[in-house]
Amino acid sequence: MAVITASSLFLVMLSVGAVQDSEAVIDLDGLLDQLQAQGLWPQGDEELDVEGLEERFASLVIPEGVNGIHLRYRAMGEPTPLATYGMAPPEDAEVCSERAPTLMRYQGEAVPAMAEVLAW
């Protein structure tokens, strides 16, 4: 009986953990689709032009279920960003992140870069 009870409790804990995780996850794919549509995320071989990013970010409608996003673009291998948009996430927020290589037009030059997004 003790073994059965312990096994049942273990299974319940596993299930609860799985359900809680699935409820907390942001629809990152949906967010990336929206960022792509807005020209803020790499799509195929298209360049992202730094010049127009601020305007496009200002007109971005944050999807439901997302409290905030932070976008960062930097040259490959460089820690210093070329551009950042949005506030940094709160310390206690559960943050989802994604990054992707992209070609950026920066000061007239096509630069291999990384696009990074944080969403909470």
Place this chain on the structure above:
Amino acid sequence: MMSKDRRGMAVLVDALLFLTVLSVLSAFLLVPSGMAEPEVKDDLVRSFHSVMLAGEVPGGDGSALSCLSLASFLAVVAQDHTVTSAELSRIGSAVNGTLAELENMNQNAFWVLSIDGEEHVFGRQSNDTNASRYADRRLLSDDGSLFCTLMIVA
């Protein structure tokens, strides 16, 4: 009394078997599968290589070669069937950022440029034969004399 004990034991064993099977099944369903990893790595190396080849080669002198993408620059350089040290230096400047980015992502990455059978390696080449390797090869000339390979060793 004895038959009641045996029936009780039988029920207990059945229940234990059931719970064991259920636990194993739950663990199998809840633990993420590693099967998708090779596809992710292939996409990773392909996308990084595409961006790297499309980026402009830095260090230009204002000449016509200054504004070329890496792929175009390599095609022009390969027309001489050899590459100078200055050209190698510019190529290195163009690829080192991408290799550094992959290294920062805990991926051992190196890039091999082949011009008329002569190979030039950029980055830290891994000789670990036990590791998985993911490669993206691009043919940059019609006659096959110029191609490059971005390799990730995981």
